[in-house]
Amino acid sequence: MKSQEVRSKFLSFFEDKKHTIVPSAPMVLKDDPTLMFVNSGMAPFKEYFLGNTAPKSNRIADTQKCLRVSGKHNDLEEVGYDTYHHTLFEMLGNWSFGDYFKKEAIAWAWELLTKVYGIDKDILYVTVFEGDEDDGTKMDTEAYDFWKEYIAEDRILKGNKKDNFWEMGDQGPCGPCSEIHVDIRSAEEKAKVSGKTLVNMDHPQVVEIWNLVFMQYNRKASGVLETLPNKHIDTGMGFERLCMVLQGVQSNYDTDVFTPIIREIETITNKDYAKDEKVDIAIRVISDHVRAVAFSIADGQLPSNTGAGYVIRRILRRAVRYGFTFLDKKEPFIYRLVGVLCESMGKAFPELKVQKQLIENVIKEEEQSFLRTLDQGLVLLNGIMKGAKGDVVSGEKAFELYDTYGFPIDLTALILSEKGLKLDEKGFNAQLEKQKKRSRAASEMSTDDWTNIVDDREQEFIGYDTLEAQVKLTRYRKVSSKKDGDMYQIVFNLTPFYPEGGGQVGDKGYLQDAHGDVVYIIDTKKESNVIIHYAKNLPKDINGSFKAVVDAKQRHRTECNHTATHLLHQALREILGTHVEQKGSAVHSKYLRFDFSHFSKLTVEELRDVENFVNRRIEGKLPLIEKRNIPKEEAIAEGAMSLFGEKYGDTVRSIRFGQSVELCGGTHVSNTADIWHFKIVSEGAVASGIRRIEAITSDAVKEFYHENNRAYYDMRDLLNNAKEPVKALKNLQEENASLKKQIETLLKDKAKNIKAELKNELKEVNGVQFLAKKLDLDAGGLKDVAFELGSQFDNLFVLFGTEQNGKALLSCYISKQLVADKDLNAGQVVRELGKYIQGGGGGQPFFATAGGKNPAGIDEALSKAKEYVV
RNA sequence: GGGGAUGUAGCUCAGUUGGCUAGAGUGCUUGACUGGCAGUCAAGAGGUCACGGGUUCGAAUCCCGUCUUCUCCA
Known part of the structure; x- marks a missing residue:
């Protein structure tokens, strides 16, 4: 049975049982601080179970994309090593909110598995909750009794609180659960070891495929359980595992969910799957991760360096790393798998297909940037290895490489071992632990009941x-x-x-x-x-x-910016094309930010057109036409834009200003005229294929113009009220540059002249051409003269002094020849003579300068200079 | 949100304890040479040392703040 069919049969089965079929919710959660991604089928329905919202239907079924990469269920580092862990997976689920309970849930589960899917009941086991003394709960005999109508009693196993009691968190709705396991081992193996003993033992071929949760309790903050007035059903079936069973293969990766991707990896990398374990792991890692990353991008979550975006970046980088090390791919290639993925999953998840181009661009860009990081890291690591004492590389060094430069630690370890060096793992882990502690301390938060x-x-x-x-x-x-x-x-x-x-x-x-x-x-x-x-x-x-x-003022400014955001969205689609999709927005009271898909920098003309487009609609005084609680279909039919990655209910709110219609829960001005004016302040790239515009409206624009105007008049004032200040400024700049040049050449000339004079004043002392003199030059001039003279003698010792802005300056030049022969040091000379001018100085042996606060001491310093050559 | 790194010529980057006439390679301009693989040689132009303060006789270098980019942790 093809995976597409497995999915559709599940949904139509529950549709027949009067369930409302809903599309998968976006994976990225936006209003739950305890969770970044949907990590189970029930997460999108949490508010129903908590009683915060009434469900739209009391029977629901769906397939939900889930991501397990952070927090409690963190499987990331295991993915690839076995055949059944994934970052992204689909969970098929059916729900009852205060409607049917254990009897139907069990009967339907059995019917679906054995009749519709035709699974042999002799390979199935079920588990029921055995009860828990601490909680005062008894064994779930209800479930047991329903089960025994379908399955032999020796195939019903009892499970403890850990395996068979499901809780959402420390408090809230919870209840016993009943799992269905499948044993797909060969007959010989079954004869050797009974499947019964392998249930819940992490055996790759004896696996749980479906968990039926019976929510009948509420756990209070005190830990006490109370019975819920309304009982709920929450079930979750692992789609990939189910496919494995129905397709008669031994691994999720051998199902048609993964094989097209794996074949493509084989083609691109010229490696074969199922030949070499290391290559296999890499291929599994990549085939799994590309799914997670592609789906996240489709849901609007781009890789970034914080929060959920960082998790996505880490997943992708893990894939690149495995490709780099075990498949010898040193250039981007993962983005080339997106096409195959779209073909096999695009039908069930249309968001993938629509955004294929964007997904490819973003992944490719990320791959390139990480490969650059790796290159840089390799250079640094080489440096570290050369400087290593003994055969151990310190944990601190390795950690710096990892922490500051992003070079993966396992690559470091691998390269070191190839060169016969060892990594101080203990030291590394100690540093990592320190860093984690710091972060935790900074974000530590305690929440009361x-x-x-x-x-x-x-x-x-x-x-x-x-x-x-x-x-x-x-x-x-x-x-x-x-x-x-x-x-x-x-x-x-x-x-x-x-x-x-x-x-x-x-x-x-x-x-x-x-x-x-x-x-x-x-x-x-x-x-x-x-x-x-x-x-x-x-x-x-x-x-x-x-x-x-x-706060009405802040609210009003925010509303101006929100309405402007809608108009901006419309303008971009009108002027750039309908490939423009909103990829994120931030509406503050002071400014607005809008990210959207587009593949090139906006030209000055385009920006001007966009601005004009929006401002025309502001001048057009378009009134707000708001519709609340209308069916989503109706709004879409009116041309409302809905966003990928946004979770909408069945009824939505639509916001219209003229031709701009959007599904939106935000607040808006009642007429576009309130916005007063719209001004773009910046345009730039945030990722490959994603541009960002920042703009301001209303009061902020007024302030913006005031500021600019003031700066303009200030500038014009300084330019003596020039009629064309830009031209005047340009002239000034040019003049300034040429004057600088002139001064420079003049000073050089002056130095040459002075040099000629000074040459005559040189006195030979002990075979040294000596001079100590006060000159009327600045620091650069002293230097010039010294070097001019220096180039003509190889036995020169000069000390110049000068007074600049009430401060004293000394410059000492000693020919390199003399420095070597007579063990003289200009740095030392100026340091010692510096005390006469109440200062200090330094430099190199052949040239040094010193400064001080006491110009009166210059003459004394000069007179002492002779002592160095006698 | 927290930590680390980073910003110097068009590009890639050096620049030690504060003092090197701010440098290298590459690219650019000009000239000369040239049958040999990125031709050679010479000369030249090109800098707000990210920005703003501070310490100092003196800051690319030290301190504080802001911003950029990278990166790890949460």
Whole structure:
């Protein structure tokens, strides 16, 4: 069975069982500080389980792309070494939110596996929860009893809390689970060892394929479990593993999910899979990682040096490293796999196909930049190896190479061992640990439990219509971090505060109680669909009623910038073409930033056209036409642009200004005229194929023009009110340059003249041409004269003094010949004579200068000079 | 968010404890030579030593701040 068919059969099976089929949510999470990527099928539905949002349907099924690369489930370093760990994988899942429970979940799972997919029931095992004394939970006999209707009782195994009790986190919804395992070993092996003993033992051919979670408890902060009024089903089936079973192969990498990519790698690198273990590992690493990276880029997450982007960069670099070391690929090649990937997965995940070109460009650029890093590292490592004492390279040195220059430590170790050297791994790890400690300390944060004030989960956002409201607090908690100190997160029953999202910053403002006392709200964010207000302290009477007021000025400026962002988006697509896609935006009160896909630098004309386009729409006084809670299809039909990597509900909000229509949750001006004016302040590249525009509007533009105007008039003033200041300035610059030249030649001439005079004043002392004299020259002049004279004698000793700006200066020149013969040192001379002018100095043996505060001492210093040659 | 590195001629980079007339290679201009692989030789132009402060007689160099780029950690 082809993987495409495996996927579609799953979805249609649950569609028949009255499930709503939803597309995979984007992998990159934007409003969950505890998680960077979707790492399981349930992550996009977290808010439903927490009760923060009502589900759109109580039966849902989907296939969800998941990424496990950071945090608790970190498999990254294992990927490639076995046949079943992946960074990116698909999880097929069906959900019940307060609807069906164990009976149906088990019956359908069995029906799908054995009837639809036709898996032999004799290779299946199931597990049920055995109970846990500490939690006071009993064995899950319900699940056991349902199972025994389908499967022999000796194939139902009991599992402990670790394997068979699923929890989302330290607190929240949880419950027992029941896993389905499959044993695909050969008959001989089965005869030798019973599959029963291998379940949950990390055997590559006895694997869990499906986990059915029965959410029936809520774990409270105290650790106590309470029974949930609404019970939920959460299931997750590993798509790649299922394909392995259905295609009768022994490894996920032998399924048609991976084989097209592996064949392509073989072609490009001229290596064969399944011949040499090291090559195999590299091929598996690359085939896995290219998927993760391509999907992330398609979801709008570009490689970068912080946060989620950094994780993506690390994955890609790991792939490059393996290709570099084991497949001898020293030039970019991973980007060439994107085509094959699009062909095999593009149908189920259209975002891949649409953005193929961009994905290829970004990956290629990243590969190139990392190969440069490797080149640089190799040079540095060579230097380190040459300087190594004994046969051990210190951990500090290796760490510096890794930390500062990004050279992978395993490559360092490999190259060292090839050269017969050893790496001090202990020292390296100690340094790494130090660095981790530093980072952790800096970002250390402690979060207290939520304190509930009123039990009201239905929080309402009213900030589209009003900036002020009478509110009550529903819950709060304290969070402490090193950077911000103690802060309170506060939730209201309803709020006019816009939480950070869609690129737009969160609102600021204040809460005022009946007595007029005020608490400032310094930021607003959204977490699992709950709007959280940040304050430095709590109001005195938390049970009271408060007037919540949004900082209107800041909000208005932000709205100007947000609306301008939409117009800018429209302008770019109009002027550059429809290949322009939004790749990110930041809407602040002071400026806006817009990243988009485009392949070349914008010309001055294009920038001007874009600016004009936007400003025409501002002058056009276009009114805001806002539609809330309309079906997504309706909005799309109207021409609304939706973004890849953005998670939309079934009903959306559409924002229209003239011909610009976007799905958007942000706040906007009521008429484009409010923006006053739009001005681009910079354009540049952020990655290959991605450009960035920064712009300002309204008050910021006024300030911008004021500033520029003032600078302009200041400049014109300085140029005696020149009519054409640019020309005047240019003339000045040219004049300045030629004057500089003239001075330089004049000084050289002067030096020559003086040289001629001084030559006559030289006195021979002990075979040395000697002179000590005060001259009316600056430091450069002294030098010139000294070197001019110096080039004519090889037995010269001169000391010049001069007074400049009330400071004394000495210059001493001694022919190199003399330095060698008579053991003289100009540096030493000026240092010793420097004390007469209350200063010091130095230089090289043949030429040195000294400065001091006491010009009166120059003559004395000069008179002492003779002592060096007698 | 935290740490480390980086910024010097069009390009690639040296520049030690503060004092080297700011350098090399390459590229550019000019001239001469030339049957040999990047032709040779000579002369020349080209610099806000990232930016802003400070210390010092003196800062490319030391200190503080800002920015750029790279990089590791979270």
